[in-house]
Amino acid sequence: MRTTVIATLLATAVTLSLVAGAQVKEGTHKEGHLDYDHQSAWKGTLDHAQSPIDIVTTDAQKAVPNEPLALQLQHLTGAQVDKVEDNGHAVQVDSHTTEADIRGRHFTLNQFHFHAESEHTLDGKHFPLEGHFVFKAQDGRLAVIGVMYREGAANPAVQVLLDDLAAAGGKLPQPQIDIAALLPHKLGYYHYLGSLTTPPLTENVEWYVLPEPVSMSKTQIDAFLSHYRHNNRQIQPLNGRPLIRYEG
Structure with missing residues (x-):
């Protein structure tokens, strides 16, 4: 009886392993990796x-x-x-030192990351990169500020990030950044x-997409593209949701 039970457990474990492997292959993500070529398989x-x-x-x-x-941001300069x-x-x-009052409610920055090309489009137009600044309220609510980046003058704050990224997990050469330089002047x-x-x-995320682009050099854009040239999700239908324009 004991041998039978052990054999059954082993067979079940193998089956679960195969299923999990199939899900990773189909879907998409293992240890943070996402397959952007097969987005329909995302769970x-x-x-x-x-x-x-x-x-x-x-x-x-x-x-x-x-x-x-509207958007009131604090602790942008010298952010940890x-x-x-x-x-x-x-x-x-x-980075967790920047704070925001968004439409009268308090949020704290958790992290920001970059997509190539931009995930949002403006009248069908993509930008080379889009940054997502993810803020979280005490009650868990999420608000994301989307920033578009275009080719132009080199951006010193972007260079800080690229230098820190090159440290590859070691001590950051520049552990502070001017987040204001990553945002447009007009909010x-x-x-x-x-x-x-x-x-x-997950839905019920507040989005604030800033249409005024921020510049970075071609070399800086290429540095991001050397990691990801296609990590943007496909455009989704608006389905009648209100879209509000605030001039700032």
Whole structure:
């Protein structure tokens, strides 16, 4: 009897292992890796409020005149960088000192990362890169500020990140960064309610996409592209969700 039980347990373990292997192959992610060529196999909670979207500027509703406080960011200069890494599907920076009051509510920056090409589009136009600055409220609510990057003058804050990334897990040569240099001067935005753009694709995420692009040099863009040339999720339908334009 004991031999039979052991054999059954072994057979079950092998079966589960095969199933798990198949899921990783189909879907998509193992130790942070995502297969962007087979996004239809991603596992997650898929409803009717997914991200990213194409922002059709003429369809956006103008924000009400008393839009509450909009985006108010603090502790941008000298922000502490805890880690810069290639996490398997993006270049990610962990930083927790920057705070934000977003439409009257308090959030703290958790991390920011980069997608190539941009995940959101403006009137169908992609940018070379899009940065996602992920903020979290005390109650767990997420708000993401999306920033577009274009080719132009070199960006010293971007170079800090690239130098830290080159340290490959060692001591960061520059453990502080000027996050303001990664953001446009004008914090006007397009706002809608969407989702995470990677599994589990959780919805009820507040999005604030800044249309004014920030420049970085071709060399700096190429440095990001050397890690990922295609880590952008496909455009998702808006499905009647309100899209708000705040001029800033």
